[in-house]
Each structure stands twice: as C-alpha cells, then as structure tokens.
Amino acid sequence: xxxxxxxxxLPADRAQxxxxxxDYGVYAGVTALLLFNVVFTENFVSGENFRTQAVQxxxxxxxxxxxALAIGSEGVDLSVGxxxxxxxxxxxxxxxxxxxxxxxxxxxxxxxxxxLSGSLIAYIGVQPIVATLxxxxxxxxxxxxxxxxxxxxxxxxxxxLGTGDILGIPYxxxxxxALAALVAFTVKRTxxxxxxxxxxxxxxxxxxxxxxxxxxLIMVYVCSGALAAIAGFLATARLQASDPTSLGNLMExxxxxxxxxxxTPLSGGRVRIGGTVAxxxxxxxxxATLIKHDLPSSxxxxxxxxxxxxxxxxxxxxxxx
Amino acid sequence: MTVSYEDxxxxxxxxxxxxxxxxxxxxxxxxxxxxxxxxxxxxxxxxASLSFDSFATGGNIENMAVSSAFLAVVALGMTxxIITGGIDLSVGxxxxxxxxxxxxxxxxxxVVALLLPLAVCGLIGLxxxxxxxxxxxAPFIVTLAAMLAARGIMLSITDEGAQTYLxxxxxxxxxxxxxxxxxxxxxxWITAVLFITGAVVLRRSRFGxxxxxxxxxxxxxxxxxxxxxxxxxxxxxxxxLLAGFAGALNAAWLASGVTILGFGMELDAxxxxxxxxxxxxxxxxxxxxxxxxxxxLKVIQNVINQIGSLDSAYQQVVSGAFLxxxxxxxxxxxxxxxxx
Numbered sequence: 001x002x003x004x005x006x007x008x009x010l011p012a013d014r015a016q017x018x019x020x021x022x023d024y025g026v027y028a029g030v031t032a033l034l035l036f037n038v039v040f041t042e043n044f045v046s047g048e049n050f051r052t053q054a055v056q057x058x059x060x061x062x063x064x065x066x067x068a069l070a071i072g073s074e075g076v077d078l079s080v081g082x083x084x085x086x087x088x089x090x091x092x093x094x095x096x097x098x099x100x101x102x103x104x105x106x107x108x109x110x111x112x113x114x115x116l117s118g119s120l121i122a123y124i125g126v127q128p129i130v131a132t133l134x135x136x137x138x139x140x141x142x143x144x145x146x147x148x149x150x151x152x153x154x155x156x157x158x159x160x161l162g163t164g165d166i167l168g169i170p171y172x173x174x175x176x177x178a179l180a181a182l183v184a185f186t187v188k189r190t191x192x193x194x195x196x197x198x199x200x201x202x203x204x205x206x207x208x209x210x211x212x213x214x215x216x217l218i219m220v221y222v223c224s225g226a227l228a229a230i231a232g233f234l235a236t237a238r239l240q241a242s243d244p245t246s247l248g249n250l251m252e253x254x255x256x257x258x259x260x261x262x263x264t265p266l267s268g269g270r271v272r273i274g275g276t277v278a279x280x281x282x283x284x285x286x287x288a289t290l291i292k293h294d295l296p297s298s299x300x301x302x303x304x305x306x307x308x309x310x311x312x313x314x315x316x317x318x319x320x321x
Numbered sequence: 322m323t324v325s326y327e328d329x330x331x332x333x334x335x336x337x338x339x340x341x342x343x344x345x346x347x348x349x350x351x352x353x354x355x356x357x358x359x360x361x362x363x364x365x366x367x368x369a370s371l372s373f374d375s376f377a378t379g380g381n382i383e384n385m386a387v388s389s390a391f392l393a394v395v396a397l398g399m400t401x402x403i404i405t406g407g408i409d410l411s412v413g414x415x416x417x418x419x420x421x422x423x424x425x426x427x428x429x430x431x432v433v434a435l436l437l438p439l440a441v442c443g444l445i446g447l448x449x450x451x452x453x454x455x456x457x458x459a460p461f462i463v464t465l466a467a468m469l470a471a472r473g474i475m476l477s478i479t480d481e482g483a484q485t486y487l488x489x490x491x492x493x494x495x496x497x498x499x500x501x502x503x504x505x506x507x508x509x510w511i512t513a514v515l516f517i518t519g520a521v522v523l524r525r526s527r528f529g530x531x532x533x534x535x536x537x538x539x540x541x542x543x544x545x546x547x548x549x550x551x552x553x554x555x556x557x558x559x560x561x562l563l564a565g566f567a568g569a570l571n572a573a574w575l576a577s578g579v580t581i582l583g584f585g586m587e588l589d590a591x592x593x594x595x596x597x598x599x600x601x602x603x604x605x606x607x608x609x610x611x612x613x614x615x616x617x618l619k620v621i622q623n624v625i626n627q628i629g630s631l632d633s634a635y636q637q638v639v640s641g642a643f644l645x646x647x648x649x650x651x652x653x654x655x656x657x658x659x660x661x
Contacts, residue, residue: 076461126648129408129461130591130601134648137588138641144634253465266459298476305470312458 021314022263026278029261033285041292047168054173055163055238057284059084061176061277062231063251064258065183066224068276071259072187073220074200074268075128079117080228080255082139083110084248087232089147092242099157103233110229111222113139118221122214132221136252143244150243153236162237172234179227184273193271196220200268257283257304261311283307350654357650358596358613365620373627383506385619387574390508391416392589393615394567396597397519398560399590400611404523405556406536406603407460411449411467412564413586415442417579418475419568423494424486424578425478431494434573438565445471446561450554464557468587479580486578498573508570515563519608532556536603592644593618600651 037044063080070077087106094102113135120131161171187193195216199206207213228248236242260266261282262275283304290300370377395412402409419438427434445467452463476482488495500507523529531552534542543549572578595601596617597610618640625636 120645120649124649124652126652127601130595130648131645133588133591134641134644136641137592137637137644141634141637141639141641145638148634250469253469256462256465260462266462296477296481298473298481301469301473301476305466305473308462308466308469309452309458312462313456 018314022265022311023275025311025314026262026275026282029282030278030285033282033289037285037289037292041289044292051165051168051170053284053288055170056288057280058170058172058176059231059235059238060251060254060258060284061280062179062234063228064255064262064276064280065180065273066227067252067255068259068262068264068271068273069183069187069196069220070128070224071256071264071266072200072268072271073196073217074203075121075217075220076132076256076266077114077117077221077224077228078129078132078252079113079135079139080224080231081248081251082136082143083113083225083228084232084235084251085143085244086110086113086139086146087229088236088242088247089143089244091233091236092147092151092153095153095155095158099155099161103230106229106233107226110225110227110232112225114222114225115218117225118218121221122217140244147242147244150241150245152241154240158237159240162234162240172238175230175234179230180273180277183223183227187271187273192216192219197269197271200270202269253304254280254283257308257311260315261307263315265315266312353650353654355598355607355610358598358610358617358647362613362617362620365617365624369620369624369627373624376623376627381623385616385623386509387506389615389619390506390512391567391571391574392586392593392619393512393612394515394570395564395586396590396593396611396615397515397608398563399587399594400519400597400599400606400608401523401532401556402460402560403591403594403599403601404532404536404603404606405553406539407453407553407556408591408601409449409464409557409560409564410461410587411445411464411471412560412590413588414468414471414475415445415561415564416568416571416586417582418442418445418471419565420572420575421475421479421486421568421578421580422565423569423572424488427486427488427492427494427572431492431497434488434494435566435569438569439562441474442471442565442568443558443562446558446564447554449561450557453557454550454553460557475580479578482580485580488572488576488578490576494573495576496573498570498575508574511570516608516612523608528552528555533604536605538604589615589618589640592640592647595644595651596647598651601648 043049063084067077067080086109090106090109091102094105117128117131117135120126120134121128164171166174187196195206195211198209198211199213199216203213228251231251232248235247239247258279259276260279262277262279263272264270264275286303286307287300290303291297366376375381395416399409399412419442422438422441423434426437449460449463449467452458453460479485490499497507497511502510523532531542531547531549534545534547535549535552539549571582593614594606594611595614597607597612597614599606599610621639621643622636625639
C-alpha cells in the first residue's frame with residue numbers, strides 16, 4: 001500500500017484475500033488463537049481445560065446449526081435464545097415423568113415455535129426477522145409463565161449427561177459433534193438440503209422450478225426450534241438448574257456470529273457446517289482467551305462485535321465479484 | 322434478505338394515497354392500516370377505565386405518560402429507520418449507554434450531561450449508517466454488532482455494571498426528567514416537541530421525502546437523484562442520537578444511570594412502530610402512528626399490572642402475540658391494497 005504501482009494490482013488481490021478470508025479465515029483464526037494460548041496462557045494445555053471449553057461450546061454450536069439452516073434459506077431465527085428458555089422450563093415441568101419424556105416435551109415445544117414462525121414466514125409472507133422477533137418476546141414470557149423462577153434440577157441421568165464423559169470426551173461435545181454431522185449430511189446429501197439451498201439462492205426461481213418452497217421453509221424453522229430446544233435441555237443438564245429468565249440470553253447473537261464467521265453468507269444459498277463449527281469454537285476461544293488474561297466481559301462483547309462486522313465485510317467483497 | 326418474495330415482485334406506492342382510486346373497500350383498508358392502532362387504543366383504554374377504578378386516575382395516567390415518553394423518543398428514530406426499509410437493533414443498548422454517560426457527565430453540569438451521550442450515541446449511529454449505506458452491509462447484522470459494542474462500552478465504563486452513577490437531584494439536569502410544566506412532566510413536553518418536529522421533517526422537508534423514496538424503491542430513488550447513501554446514514558445517526566437522548570432523559574428521571582434497564586427496548590420500539598402502521602418493507606409510515614403504538618403497548622402493560630393476579634411475564638406473551646396479529650393484519654391489508 002506504500003506506492004501507487006502496488007495499488008493498481010490491489011483490487012484483484014484484495015478480492016482474493018477477502019474470498020480466502022471468508023472461506024478459511026475462521027480456521028486461521030482458530031489456529032492463531034490456539035497457538036497464542038498454548039504459548040502465552042498458563043494451564044491452557046490440559047485435559048481439564050479442553051473439557052471445559054468443549055462443554056461450554058456445545059450449546060452454542062447446536063443452536064448455530066439451526067441458525068445456519070435459517071440463514072442458508074435467506075432468513076434468520078432470532079427466537080433461539082427464548083426457545084432454549086422455553087425448553088428449560090418444559091424440562092423442569094415434565095421431569096417428574098423422567099428425563100427422556102422431558103426432553104421430548106422440550107423438543108415438541110421448540111418444534112411448535114418453529115412451526116409458528118415458519119408458517120408466518122412461508123404462508124403469510126412476514127419477514128423472518130420480525131416473525132422470529134415476535135416469537136422471541138413471546139417464548140421468553142411463556143417460559144417465565146411456566147416457571148416463574150430459577151429451579152434446581154435433580155436427576156441422575158441428566159447430571160451424567162451434563163457432566164460425564166467417555167474416554168475423556170464430554171457427552172455434550174459428542175452430542176454436538178453428532179448433530180453437526182447429521183446437519184452437514186442433511187445439507188449436502190438430502191433433497192431437503194438441496195431444496196433449502198435453492199430457495200436461499202433465489203426464492204422466485206425455486207418457486208418457478210416447482211419446489212415445495214413453503215414446506216421447506218417451515219421445516220427449516222422447525223429444525224432450528226428443535227435444535228435450540230435440545231441445546232436448552234443440554235444446558236439445563238450441565239447447569240443442573242432451570243433458569244427461564246436468563247438462559248439463552250444473547251444466544252441468537254453468538255449463533256449468528258458463529259454462522260457468519262464460518263463463511264455462510266447472509267444472502268443465503270450456501271451453508272457451511274464445518275465453518276459454523278469452527279466459528280462457534282472461535283467465539284468460545286476468544287472469550288476464554290480474554291477471560292484468562294483478566295480482560296473483562298465488556299472487552300469480549302466489543303471484540304465479538306468487531307469480529308461480526310469483519311466477517312460480514314469479507315463476505316460482501318465476495319458478493320460484489 | 323429483509324424483502325419477501327411478494328414485495329420483490331409488486332412495487333409499493335411510495336407515499337400512501339388513501340382512497341385515491343375511489344373504491345370504498347380500498348379506502349376502508351387504508352383506514353384500518355393507518356388508524357387501527359388508534360381504535361384499539363381507545364377501545365382498550367375505555368374498557369380498562371370502566372373495569373379498574375385506578376386506571377383513569379390522574380396519577381396513573383401521568384405515570385403512563387412519563388414512562389411512555391422514553392420509549393416514544395426511541396420509537397421516533399426507529400420510525401425513520403424502518404421507513405427507509407432498514408432496522409436498528411442497537412437502540413436498547415444505546416439507550417442504556419446514553420443514560421450511563423449522562424449520569425456520569427451530570428457532575429460537570431447539564432451541558433456535559435446532554436452533549437456527552439448525544440456525541441457518543443450519535444457517533445455509534447453514524448458508524449452504523451456508514452457501514453450500512455457506504456459499505457452496503459445488512460442493517461440487522463451491523464446494528465446487532467453495534468448493540469453488543471454499545472453494551473460492552475457501557476459495561477467498561479461502569480466497572481462491569483457494578484458502578485451506578487447518580488444524578489444530583491437538585492441539579493437542572495434532574496429537573497429535565499423530574500420537573501413539571503403546567504402539571505405535566507417535562508419529558509412528556511420534550512417528547513411532544515420531538516414528535517411534532519419529526520412529523521414536520523418527515524412530511525414537509527426534502528430529507529423526509531428522500532426517506533420515503535429510499536424505502537419505496539432504492540434503485541428508483543437513486544435514479545431520481547435522491548442522495549440514497551446520505552439519507553440512510555442520516556437516518557441511523559438520528560436513531561442513535563434519539564436513543565442516546567432518551568437514555569439521558571431516563572437517567573434524569575431516575576436520577577441515576579441504571580445499567581440493567583432498557584435492554585430489549587429495541588423490541589418494544591419496533592413493535593410500537595409496526596403497530597402504528599409503518600410497513601416493515603419500507604416506503605410507508607408516519608410518526609403519529611408510532612406514538613399511538615407506544616401508548617397502546619404501555620396501556621396493555623398497565624392493564625396487565627392492574628389485573629394483579631396475572632404474572633408480569635404474561636405481558637411479554639401478550640406483546641409477542643399482539644405483534645404477530647398486527648404483522649399478519651398488516652401483511653394482509655398491504656397485499657389487499659396492492660391487488661385493488
């Protein structure tokens with residue numbers, strides 16, 4: 001950038017750089033943060049620490065998977081945090097019938113929320129931001145109606161699920177990985193995945209091609225709701241408490257950041273599950289790094305804001321090409 | 322990504338034209354869209370004052386008016402943003418940041434207490450506007466990031482939320498929030514003045530016409546020679562300024578820079594604007610509707626509080642359900658008008 005001759009060849013290089021950043025920036029970021037922590041952070045390289053990080057990232061990752069589907073269909077789901085809260089209140093209500101029935105109740109609750117927002121978007125033609133915003137307010141309230149205050153959750157199965165591990169790998173991380181593989185398979189290999197990407201690319205074209213646009217859009221939000229409910233159940237299991245007031249607060253932000261940083265464009269038509277997983281890990285590592293170096297949570301929020309804008313900016317350069 | 326398929330195909334009229342095509346049905350539809358919220362407000366207020374003795378008392382009405390004032394100022398800025406077809410999710414955090422800055426600055430006098438939040442919040446709005454208008458990033462993601470950043474700044478100047486700055490109750494700044502003029506709280510007067518100014522600017526000024534034009538059809542507005550990028554930048558700056566100012570007023574009213582109230586205010590503001598008849602797809606809307614929307618939300622909140630047996634959590638359920646109903650009605654009415 002120092003002389004003009006260099007400046008002339010810059011646009012192509014810059015577009016290429018941005019493209020590379022969008023595709024692989026997230027992996028480079030994760031690697032850089034890992035290296036930084038290995039060198040500069042005390043007690044970073046320990047099984048205990050990796051388990052903690054993995055357990056903390058699992059709920060965000062699961063929510064981000066559903067968000068990736070919504071964003072891939074050129075939408076967004078702002079209600080995920082509140083659906084987690086609704087799930088935790090349902091778990092607390094139905095735990096008397098056993099943990100699995102509680103999980104099913106939570107998932108059904110999440111799916112009903114997704115069905116509602118999906119129908120509003122697909123049939124009424126409401127913008128995704130607004131439809132899911134309404135659900136976000138409503139579900140948080142409903143969660144508080146079902147369960148007015150924090151309640152501890154005592155259940156052996158759930159405690160094992162939330163805190164136990166196999167061969168040193170926490171159950172939560174395994175479940176998150178399995179769900180990520182499932183969603184990646186769905187996007188890449190199933191008709192539903194193809195249709196979803198086609199709709200995200202161009203809804204009028206998908207409609208003209210005779211794709212079941214409405215059904216697919218509803219399915220997208222039902223999936224997002226179900227995944228958020230599973231994340232809510234797992235978060236409840238880990239914390240061994242149901243807190244409908246604060247569980248999942250700002251979760252939609254973290255999930256959107258993970259998806260966008262992972263290289264999924266907001267304009268739809270493309271879903272990158274590997275990138276989303278790396279994006280979720282990146283945010284978790286960023287938070288952990290700042291906390292371990294005694295920087296306050298306010299710094300984390302500002303850093304996250306900068307990362308979101310950078311990621312969207314990199315994606316924009318690609319869109320212009 | 323905020324434009325639905327229907328919007329992309331059918332162009333909307335840039336400015337509303339009630340009943341110009343003569344059909345009575347058309348006129349009724351337009352009327353329902355514009356004044357539905359006002360009718361609902363009158364009906365609910367009438368039922369409430371008949372059902373609860375304490376509803377129509379002077380104290381309760383004044384309380385509702387003052388507490389509506391802050392949300393109304395935020396909703397005013399949001400109205401401009403939404404008419405351009407955008408959205409500003411940062412206003413809740415900016416509101417809190419404005420309050421904290423005002424409370425901190427009040428020790429150096431009223432001028433600092435007002436200018437500091439206006440400068441910082443206006444700057445946040447300006448950055449939002451530049452990123453959206455010049456760099457062409459999606460409004461919801463930019464303002465979402467700004468929401469996080471504003472919250473981060475607020476936390477870092479309040480010792481992670483542990484420190485609450487107080488406003489001297491005898492200062493002139495505190496009077497701005499707590500004082501009364503002709504028996505009505507000063508914030509209510511200020512809000513009234515801001516809304517009248519806002520309505521005049523939107524209806525009568527060149528900037529106002531540009532706001533409608535940009536929201537109606539951005540490409541057409543650019544071809545007509547409207548300064549699209551400048552209009553958008555200004556709109557987000559205005560939204561930041563008003564949210565910061567509302568926060569400062571709120572701090573004066575509470576005599577402290579509260580660090581926990583106000584988050585989630587963007588939802589109420591958007592709901593109020595939409596309930597008031599402004600179309601989320603842009604190009605159509607008016608500030609008086611947003612004022613009615615704010616009052617309607619506050620009356621519903623008050624009624625739920627009056628029904629003592631209902632938990633305050635129901636309020637959120639009702640707000641969410643109400644927003645859904647209004648958006649469905651709006652989409653339906655909007656589609657109807659296009660067909661006719």
